[in-house]
Amino acid sequence: MAHTHNPRSHLSVLQTSASLYSSLPAFHVPHILSESGDVEAWKPVSYMQFLLDVELFASYWAHVLQLDGIPQRSVIGMWLSGMTYIDVLHIYGLSRAGYIPQLFSIRLPNPDVVCELLIKANARALLVDPSFERLLKRSPVPIHSAPLTISDIDSHDLSLPTLPTLREDDIVFIFHTSGSTSGIPKLVPCSLSWLDSAVTKSYQISKPSGRNERNQDVTVWMGSMCHIAQTFMFLGSLQHGACTVQPSKQAFSSNELSSMIRVCGLNRVNQFATFLAQHLRASRQNPKFLALLQTLDDVLYSGLALPREEEEWALGNGIRLRNLFGSTECGAMLLSTGVSEADAAMYLRPLEGMSYAFFPIASQAEAGSSQTNSCLLELVILAESPDCPDRSLRAADGHFHTGDLFQEAQPGYYISKGRDDDWIKSENSLRCDTKAIEDNVRATCGDVVTECVVVGNGRPSPSLFIETNSDMPHLKLKREILRRTRQFHSRRYLHERIASVDMVVIVEKGSLPRTATKGNVRRRATEEAFRTLLDKIYGTEWAGSS
Structure with missing residues (x-):
């Protein structure tokens, strides 16, 4: 699609x-007590200081990589937590040095898979958090340990390189799908024109409400900068001169949220639904905490649906709730209307300036009653849409088929209805291919497993339910299944693994819910039928529903 302006980037x-905002704080960086892990205080970092720090890190990485003889525009792997200010400096600094970051999540702990993905992307080096370095026994590229503090960088004799000129179709980032396909995540290359569309979309989402008397929005980290969600939301915050508070961890407590509101002036929360639900539950028991949530200008959630009851309660109690629908390949796509009526508040509509279609699905997947299925629509990102992903990810028709299903509630407004495939989402909103796990169990344990199904939508990791014809003691059988499937799971993200006997559930033969026609086990019905047991396994009161 032709641009009427020069494509914009994060830089x-x-x-x-x-x-524009040189003296305003871009970040509040925590001082975390080593004994308790609690935040003692937050220190502001101004926009101008942030830029200077990025340029320092750019000079440092340019110097290091040039010593290796690695030219600009090379792909450089980055294996970081993505949850700290220093991580942002590494990522933005490497970009400013003229290289292409290939971002690895710490939830992908298998170094062999990291090395395979480096080879696939033709990467020339790997920058790694020192705590992960010990995992790398061998690497196809040179490894460099990422400094943990700004003071670790000697700024003498470092010069800031000139940025290379880019074309619209030049790649500027490489992310990875959040679930494994055929045992390995897919590369998600992001071009300059794609990044420009992310700038456009994030501007819409992060626009100030005008209610904030301090004249600066203050928001919080959503997740790792090695994933698209926080990278995307940070682009929106930057454009509006907002401040980003770094929490102690992704699943920060309600006490810490209270501190961020009181101490840092936080007025916008963006979280994955599983984590937000914990705060909503806490506010039901604590009127003072509820009053704090009511002061927030925006409470945006993503990744999974909130339970209807939680959603209605939040809207009915003056919490300004919005739902954002997105994916790794596209970034954000749909945003809720944010109207006050509970019935319509979570209707989703496409972001402005994009070209999407909602196609009736060819095969009506089993997602409930036939009446529900009769109007299921798949969200398709058209080839001409500025945010249509890289050609390597598109279907034969040139479009990107998301696999995400919707109903049209009223013209132009949609309700999410899950997916048209065997993927589920973890509590971090990362994807997991359940069918791949089931196929591996059937291939390796077919003599002791007569039927199986993988569940765990909105949970930290999946669980395996099995029916068996074996008279082996249950604990011994569970251990045998884990032993046979261990190699398969070792290559997968942490949120995709079944690595504990607690996550293997043996049920009576014929007790798993099945379809009336083909007799296939019904995943969603299994989730519902065994919800109480799953809550006990995971030690949680709630998991998201798709």
Whole structure:
């Protein structure tokens, strides 16, 4: 699609914002007590200081990589937590040095898979958090330990390199799908024009409400900068001169949220639904905490649906709730209307300036009653849409088929209805291919497993339910299944693994819910039928529903 302006990037946005908001805080960085893990205080970092720090890290990485003889525009792997200010400096600094970051999540702990993905992307080096370095016994590329503090970088004799000129179709980032396909995540290359569309969309989502008397929005980290969600939301925050508070961890407590509101002036929360639900539950028991949530200008959740009861309660109690629908390949796509009536508040509509279609699904997947299925629509990102992913991810028709299903509630407004495949989402909203796990169990344990199904939507990791014809003691059988499937799971993300006997559930033969026609085990019905047991296994009161 033709642009009427020069494509914008995270670096051009930072440059502009550092000029417009130079003295405003871009971050609040925590001082975390080593004994308790609690935050003692937050220290502000201004926009101008952030830019200078990025340029320092750019100079450092340019120097290190040039010593290795690695030219600009090379792909460089980055294996970081993505949850700290220093991580942002590494990522933005490497970009500013003229390289292409290939971002690895710490939830992908298998070094062999990391090395395979480096080879697939033709990467030339790997920058790694020192705590992960010991995992790398061998690497196809040179490894460099990422400094943990700014003071670790000697700034003498370092010069800031000139940025290479980019075309719209040049790749600027490489992410990875959040679930494994055929035992390995897919590369998600992001071009300059795709990144420009993310700048456009994130601007819409992060627009200030105008209610904040301090004249600066303050928001919080959503997840790792090695995933698209936080990378995307940070682009929106940057454009509006907002401040981002770094929490102690992704699943920060309600006490810590209270501190961020009181101490840092936080007025916007963006979290995955599983984590937000914990705060909503806490506010039911604590009127003072509820009053704090009511002061927030925006409470945005993503990744999974909130339970209807939680959603209605939040809306009915003055919490300004919005739902954002997105994916790794596309970033954000749909945003809720945010109207006050509970019935319509979570209707989703496409973001402005994009070209999407909602196609009736060819095969009506089993997702409930036939009446429900009769109007299921798949969200398709059309080839001409600015945010249509890289061609390597598109279907034969040139479009990107998301596999996400919707109903049209009223013209132009949609309700999410899950997926048209065997994927589920973990509590971090990362994807897991359940069918791949089931197929592996059938291939390796067919003599002791007569039927199986993998569940765990909205949970930290999946669980395996099996029916058996074996008279082996249950604990011994569970251990045998784990032993036979261990190699398969060793290559997968943490949120995709079944690595504990607690996550293997043996049920009576014929007790798993099945379809009336083909007799296939019904995944969603199994989730519902065994919800109480699953809550006990995971030690949680709630998991998201798709």
